[in-house]
Amino acid sequence: MQFIIVGIGGQGILFTSRVLGHIALKKGQKVVGSEVHGMSQRGGSVISHYKIGEYNSPLVQKGEADILLAFDQMEGLRNYDFLRQGGSAVVNVHDPEHFENEGLKAFFKERKISLHRMKGYEILKEHMKGNFLFLNVLILGAMCGADLGGVSLDEVKEAVSELAPSRFVEANLKVLDLGYQAIKG
């Protein structure tokens, strides 16, 4: 299983890959991945690679990712070519019109990519007083809602409870459910 996680520095992307890694290690799976630290973390484009299984390199090749999690639709747009034929994307959407682009639609269709869209900012505004730092957990919930990544919502909940600072655990679990519902409906 190969993941690409993209967004903007400061959105909490590292936590998402930590959760995925935590779950994989618990299951006794081998993991290897690559993160971004330092300067690029400050508000620029950020990309995390994550591979579960028998791999050597921490980087995912273009056209080989199973799943792309995009914290921002423009960062998604920068990286959809990482997805393999039949891969899946979970995208936080702020401008739905974007996905009406003919070329993009054709690309998704030809690559048989299943696209899961979620209006993350609206959800967090409505339910979490606009605290957008919960986006990382929301997207994990959405991934489970789309039945992707080979992890269950319960596994993610358990991992988040173990990794998040205790005072945020309750809120995080609530956001996971919000993300799950956003896709599952």
Next chain:
Amino acid sequence: MGNEAIARGVVEAGCEVASAYPGTPSSEILPAIAHFADQLGTSTQVEWGANEKVAYEIAVGATFAGKRSCAVMKQVGLDVAADPFMTSANFELNGGLIVVVADDPGCHASQTDQDCRYFAMYARIPCFDPCDAREAKEMVFSAYEVSEKYRVVTMLRPTTRVDHCRQDVELKEALKLDNPAHFERRPYAGNIHFPARLDRESIPMRNQRYARIQEDFETAFPQYNYEVPAKGKASLGVIAGGICFSTIMDVLKGLGREDVSVLKIGTPVPLPLKMVEDFIARHDRVLIFEETYPVIENQLLDRTKVMGRWNGHVPMERELTIDVVKEYLLKALGQEESVSPSLQKFEKAQEELGLFVRPPRLCPGCGHRPSYASIRKAFPNCIVCSDIGCYSLSKQQNAIDTIISMGASITVASGMYLAHKADGKGTDRPIFATLGDSTFYHNGMTGLTTAVYNRHAFVLGIMDNSITAMTGGQDHPGSGSKMREGEEGVVVPLEDAVKGCGVRYVKVVEAYELKDNVQVVKEAWEYARTHEEPAVIIFRHPCLTKLKVKQEQHPVRVDQEKCIGCRYCIDFFNCPGLAFDEEKKKAYIDERFCINCGVCPEICPHGAIVFVKEDDE
């Protein structure tokens, strides 16, 4: 994480003194050493040095007293530590010393693409080049073995993808070395370098030692240097150094090619030459992947069969990512990848949807932003010499003019001043130097002392967020905190350090007070100009990534009537919370990023950014 794996290795291997200065991609190593030392209950002394030279010399000192020690830095850090590094390479050390130097191929967070394996070759010391986190940890033990066997400083050179890779790693207990500190006087080639004896004794010793290590590397580490043979006759041989081995193995697996044999090299300096020559002899053509310079390649005496950087088969620049390796491997195999029609559609969609480059920039609410804005507001045409740190990102707000190396803001400002002075006219444009608190402790004080002594007129703005922010928030002499549990250091107050350098004009201001600070900036320049000496303003605001309590909230909005679309706020403040609507030609607040710091109303020349009054909501 790779850096944690290295740290774990350092503690397990019984290192007792570890010193570092943070720098991406190496920054997480030292805090992790402290963490594991606490966890395993070792007596390891773990400390930040004010800079890499300091850190390196501390590690050498501990080695003189017989301890296993290590110094950790990024590649540019070794440039700072080059003086003691080069000299200590001529010594026969008393204890094990490793220097962990993290290179950054692709310059993700660096000002150079340098390959420190060359530095090892230059100093004639051995170097290990890990292919992943697991191997990096194992190599720590091997590096100490080699260091103690040959009494030589030994380099472990991970690259960014090893440092920042996440991987499962096996853990062990810490070695308990019965090795109490003892220092013996050994005047030559031991603890003192002495020119008269150097050429006759130390340098021949070093050169012979290097040759012996080279011989040893032919067979000593089959776990790092080995061949993965092709099935049947190989159509190509690949030599892969460090992380490139992991990359090529995944590429070959992805392509399903079993007709390529791979020679993995984990000890590139000195190169096990016979092993490599034997591999080359058995293949018609051999492609070499290594980062970032041709270090393995250049140690080969006969390159006729070698496809590498010297003849354009591997790119001279760029990180060798998995996609690049695949591209050049396929080229070497005589295959070209064609661009599929669906990819062409995708690229067209990217263009139509206006995909833009999103460079890193200062966080919303960062104190550096208004500090720079106050300088530019006071003197729009001033020259601002800047430095290495988060504030380099102020380039995005058109605030800074030069960046070289740590501390160079001050010395470059001196040079600018002297260039104008040489014309006999004085400066027509005010000169500013700006650097952060950690950078000031790192390498600012020598330059500032020089400027005071020689009467250089400029204003130094110290962007004080009380932490080493860019690398993730490490402590330094101004914060006084230490890493091991229960240890506290002594705070060296920034104002005192500045005054200690001889500066007579020092003002401390709150960075958010943009309006008042414009006046302070003007006064400071007037002082510097008329007194012909540097004036210092300390712009203080805590780093927002380290805030423990939420700061006061002052929501703002852009009055769409008053906004004339001049883009001043975008071009000269450049906050992620401020966006520009290209259709309406008006600025607006992007709620996704704004943190309500309430500073930006002051920046708009037309008063269009206004506070949201509570009754508006």
